Amino acid sequence: MKLIKKQIPLAIVFITGVFTLVSYYVPNKTSIDYIETMNKWQNIVVAFAFLLGLVSLFFSHYHKIARKADGWGYSIFVFVGFLTIVISAYVSGGRQMTDAGLTPLGWSFKYIYNALSGTMFAVLAFYIVSTAYRSFRIKSLQAFVLFVAAFILILGKVPLGQIIWDLALGWTGAGVDQVIEWIMQVPAVAGKRGIMIGISIGAIVTSLKIIFGIEKQYMGKD
């Protein structure tokens, strides 16, 4: 049983991982075909993984409705939203536009999904600003540097900010656009590079640990 439960899954990780890694560095038709096939397989498995999440969400909200838990009425709207999009997608054959104009799926996307997702992220603008007010209280020189960088970025991207900059610092000859570009291209790149190199080393080490079976927490408990 240990073979089926543990060793074969670990062998799958090792073989798939090593083959994928080697294929990347071997310019050969077989390795290219292998990568293409594995990519398709990965898409298929991920589609089922999405189904796992979907069924889990439905179970959670179904139980809430069945038990008449607090706020169970809102859970109905999860199913309403889901069915609205899925039924309209079925009716439209997955297309948003035809020669006649918007399909039911296009209509649902424009007036329901787009409105909801756009507003949900737009609302975050207010919370980001309120968080900024609390976190930007300048307590140290480092916090001041962060504040200045963010302030210039925000100021320089609105017309009023550009006018203020020109009035106050126009004599320097440097426009706010140029300053923003310099910040983004020079000091911010230096900071980003350090992080990117660190992340890549971390990702490579973790991947090696997974391939060689040192890291296997994702397999869960026995």
Added chain:
Amino acid sequence: MSETWIIIGGWLAAGLTIFLFSFLYKDNPFFKIAEHLYLGAGMGWLFQVSVTNVWIPKIWEPVSKGELLVIIPSIMGLSLLTQFIPKISWISRYGFTFMMGYGSGLAIPAGLSTDFMSQIEGTIKPFSLLASMSPFAIFNSALIAFGAICVLFYFFFSVEHKGHLKKVSNVGIYFLMIYFGAAFGNTVMARFSLLYGRFDDLYTFSGAKYLYATQFILTGMVIYFLVYALFAGRSKNAIKA
């Protein structure tokens, strides 16, 4: 799409937008309805994308043509669903291990080439072109290299940060702060751009073409909050009495 459906769409979009914005005042049932609807619609959208882009072209069509190889990943994918049955949930390891193995195998070369090597290359390469660079460009390249090294020192935990190492890593923090500040500024502006978009839509739906949807729904929400505040105040007074 007929004119009626466009008007209905305008009312729906204006309503959902205002319901979500109403959370800025306080939590309320309309916000919760819109929030749950968003969750369902989001999952519905991903589901239809999954069906259109994966289930039909990558599973259904190949199987219909007799290409049975896709059954292997389908079985691995199905194994994930055993997570719902605790007794046999170990079967899901077959699907998970495939995803982890393939993902790890792909992450190593991708991380090496796009993040690790290209970042080092980008830092070093300008120094091979010094003769053709302006003094300001040379200063910029030197500053990037200096900053990147300082940041790397900051993330180097194998040695205790004291003495010169501490000074260098402290300089690295300033470069990190500039990056975080710039990233924050960009995020804020992106969010505000979405906000302008929503306000623009609300303005559009306030026109006669949409039968003044925005004004009617906004008025309805204000009346709801006023009535709610009135009743909430009365019930508080009743409890006190």
